[in-house]
Ligand SMILES: Nc1ncnc2c1ncn2[C@@H]1O[C@H](COP(=O)(O)OP(=O)(O)OP(=O)(O)O)[C@@H](O)[C@H]1O
């Protein structure tokens with residue numbers, strides 16, 4: 001019987017291919033859209049609720065004074081404070097978008113233990129003033145950095161006093177295993193940043209301070225204490241946990257995740273309708289064959305099976321194609337959309353979900369023709385015109 | 388005196404059509420012996436196909452008794468009727484009714500899938516049946532690659548593949564030219580004589596009916612006369 005199922009599918013190669021491929025492309029899209037959502041969510045889930053972020057109460061893009069670091073560090077229960085400033089430069093072309101931050105090198109590693117570097121890299125970053133570290137994904141995008149060891153960046157927000165590029169030396173590669181910390185950013189040393197800007201007569205402000213806490217510290221008390229400490233200026237601040245900070249940052253994306261979800265659902269429904277249409281056509285063409293099978297003594301259930309199996313084979317083949325395509329292109333997509341959705345990856349449950357979805361599409365698309373085949377009277381089916 | 392293969396008592400079949408009831412078979416009585424070759428004749432619309440479908444268990448009657456090959460077919464339905472059909476009846480239709488995407492051999496093998504035979508046995512039996520109808524060299528052809536006469540012989544091979552006692556043929560030569568028709572009739576005659584199949588063949592062609600041992604006439608759902616041909620005509 002399986003031979004009959006396959007022959008019927010191969011009897012209309014173009015229709016079968018179109019149906020299977022469209023199911024595949026739809027499931028591929030659904031995998032990618034779902035993964036964008038899960039990637040955002042995993043960043044949120046991994047964000048620490050015991051790490052605190054201090055930013056201007058006006059907006060994330062408003063600097064806060066350098067002098068705050070000492071005072072924040074003096075609060076009881078804070079283990080370490082690292083300052084971040086968004087450099088906003090570019091490598092060669094503005095299109096090469098990635099984040100660059102000036103940070104306190106030693107404290108960076110204290111506050112973010114999930115950021116792993118080898119010992120040589122760490123030593124170089126801690127001792128050499130123009131050293132920098134980059135995430136492994138970013139390093140993969142610009143292999144020339146590792147060959148030459150140099151990363152010249154044009155300072156769009158902070159021009160170099162010489163009028164030329166900022167010349168950084170690559171100390172090495174960092175690797176973060178946590179979803180909240182992406183692998184597509186560059187960090188360089190605050191002291192170099194501050195010293196260099198003196199050449200312009202400037203002194204930099206701080207974007208955010210990030211603090212790690214002593215074990216068992218009272219998060220709420222510390223938050224309140226930091227916020228009241230700067231109540232009377234010169235710049236008022238808000239102090240949130242990292243997870244709250246991430247949540248607010250993501251909320252700037254607004255309803256995009258939900259919107260993506262709707263697109264995915266819409267694509268699935270459209271493809272389901274296409275598959276139903278194809279299977280209805282197949283069912284009509286095979287009504288006569290169903291009559292023959294029943295006359296030969298095959299049961300109504302067997303008639304049902306012949307049609308539902310065709311639908312399942314088509315949709316599962318399409319599903320396998322879509323899932324395979326997603327798996328194959330996962331890394332490429334991660335690189336392509338890394339700047340917007342850092343840490344993009346497809347979870348196993350997404351693959352399983354796509355497999356289940358193709359199974360359900362197969363069942364739903366085959367249900368009507370299979371039911372018709374089950375119900376049709378043998379004599380009437382024999383009277384139907386053959387294919 | 389041979390055993391009865393088909394016994395029909397008070398068989399009635401009606402169709403509802405646009406609120407009107409059409410009585411196609413009206414309280415029909417009929418007896419057919421095992422091992423004989425019957426031709427069923429009658430004007431168009433007289434209910435020949437309807438009767439054949441009832442005897443073969445493709446359709447169910449409204450009332451009456453219908454015993455075929457020792458089974459009260461009127462009492463069977465659904466999967467039981469399907470299983471009975473598979474085991475006891477071989478059908479040959481006017482339009483051949485082969486499955487176009489399957490080869491001749493696969494078409495003949497199809498009813499054997501309902502038996503406990505192994506794949507190799509099925510294949511062998513299908514080949515034997517195809518050789519019997521003279522198509523040993525056309526086994527891997529699809530129906531579309533065969534002539535009408537060849538298609539009908541494949542259908543006959545399929546009808547005998549499971550070795551049923553009864554073969555029901557509805558105008559098997561209706562779509563065939565003279566020569567192909569003769570081949571098909573020769574084949575049916577052989578199946579009757581050499582393999583002791585009971586054959587009931589609907590036909591409009593008096594020449595074809597000559598091949599049968601008995602000719603049953605049906606008119607407006609009623610049984611007419613029954614002729615018995617000379618044994619010489621059956622050869
Ligand atoms: N499914 C059906 N619904 C309604 N009426 C039907 C149906 N099947 C057959 N009939 C009617 O029953 C009558 C007998 O039909 P049947 O096919 O048995 O005739 P027949 O003797 O085989 O004719 P022919 O020689 O043309 O094949 C016809 O009047 C036909 O219109």
Ligand SMILES: [Mg+2]
Pocket residue numbers: 435436437557
């Ligand atoms: Mg008829």
